[in-house]
Amino acid sequence: MAPRVCLLCCQAVKWGPVVFIASIIGWSYYAYVVEMCINTAETAEKIVFLLLYHPIVILFLWSYYQTIYTKFQAVPKEFYLNQSEWQRLESESNENIQKDQLNNFARKLPIQNRTITGFPRYCEVCKCVKPDRCHHCSVCSTCVLKMDHHCPWVNNCVGFHNYKFFVLFLGYGLLYCVYIALTSLKYFIKFWSANGSRSVQQFHILFLFFVSVMFSISLVTLFVYHIFLTAHNRSTLESFRPPVFQNGPDKNGFSLGTKANFAEVFGYRRLHWWLPIFSSLGSGVTFPTQTVDLDSEDLLGQRQRWMEEGENVDRQ
Numbered sequence: 001m002a003p004r005v006c007l008l009c010c011q012a013v014k015w016g017p018v019v020f021i022a023s024i025i026g027w028s029y030y031a032y033v034v035e036m037c038i039n040t041a042e043t044a045e046k047i048v049f050l051l052l053y054h055p056i057v058i059l060f061l062w063s064y065y066q067t068i069y070t071k072f073q074a075v076p077k078e079f080y081l082n083q084s085e086w087q088r089l090e091s092e093s094n095e096n097i098q099k100d101q102l103n104n105f106a107r108k109l110p111i112q113n114r115t116i117t118g119f120p121r122y123c124e125v126c127k128c129v130k131p132d133r134c135h136h137c138s139v140c141s142t143c144v145l146k147m148d149h150h151c152p153w154v155n156n157c158v159g160f161h162n163y164k165f166f167v168l169f170l171g172y173g174l175l176y177c178v179y180i181a182l183t184s185l186k187y188f189i190k191f192w193s194a195n196g197s198r199s200v201q202q203f204h205i206l207f208l209f210f211v212s213v214m215f216s217i218s219l220v221t222l223f224v225y226h227i228f229l230t231a232h233n234r235s236t237l238e239s240f241r242p243p244v245f246q247n248g249p250d251k252n253g254f255s256l257g258t259k260a261n262f263a264e265v266f267g268y269r270r271l272h273w274w275l276p277i278f279s280s281l282g283s284g285v286t287f288p289t290q291t292v293d294l295d296s297e298d299l300l301g302q303r304q305r306w307m308e309e310g311e312n313v314d315r316q
Contacts (some may be wrong), residue, residue, distance in 0.1 A: 051296055053180075056176050061168070063172050066165035066276040070156070070162035071161070072145060073284065075128050076285060081105060086127040112246065114246065121134075123136050133145070133286065137157050144159040146163070148166070148236045159285065169276075170226060177215045231262060233256060236252065245289075252287055
């Protein structure tokens with residue numbers, strides 16, 4: 001019984017930030033739609049404000065939902081060592097022999113990244129050789145493909161399968177807050193400068209403006225940072241610790257140019273860029289580079305398919 005109670009408490013704590021954000025969004029919807037638009041704004045403003053507000057909030061909530069509930073796919077089976085292999089590896093004390101064992105196992109795997117000492121990257125918890133850009137998340141207790149970071153605000157790892165959704169969540173969240181701040185500014189000034197006591201309705205609008213500005217300042221930094229990472233084809237982890245290739249660390253190792261880097265996350269079809277539907281290129285297991293260090297038909301073929309797909313879309 002005690003372990004189950006502890007597990008439930010841990011789950012409750014993990015979902016706490018999500019519940020907090022959901023509560024803020026729910027309150028802001030009430031304050032903006034009911035207190036400001038319906039009860040305060042003039043008729044013409046009311047119509048325009050509500051017509052523009054609802055597409056933004058729908059895209060914002062849709063992106064947030066996708067970021068939270070998109071499940072990342074597991075590392076492919078061929079990257080896992082069987083029981084005898086990982087027991088033999090972990091019982092070996094000689095690092096050179098360990099390196100030989102890992103190299104022999106990883107010889108047919110499409111990996112380019114190494115540890116700083118030249119080892120294929122091995123996860124002692126999952127008992128697998130990590131694919132390129134894959135990292136183990138201690139919170140999720142598993143290896144995550146192209147892991148960016150674990151985000152408590154979505155109670156999920158941000159990685160290959162939901163990174164686009166996360167960037168859209170930041171972008172639409174920023175748009176949502178800026179829109180509320182700009183459209184409520186007139187009434188904020190009016191109520192802030194008014195003499196005498198203020199009604200509950202006015203306090204809702206005053207607080208709505210403050211909260212929207214506060215979150216706008218927070219989100220703009222994160223959003224610009226992740227647009228920068230997308231344009232340079234880096235994850236948050238790779239921005240702090242560059243991936244190591246056979247020729248050494250290279251922070252731009254996976255960069256294919258700004259256009260191709262953007263397409264790797266958002267795809268080539270412009271309509272899909274704005275929608276929280278999966279359109280990222282590749283499998284999350286292998287990634288082409290400008291100079292493919294590994295003689296792999298999978299990587300070369302993948303890069304060629306991406307280029308052909310982009311050319312076909314540009315012709316349409």
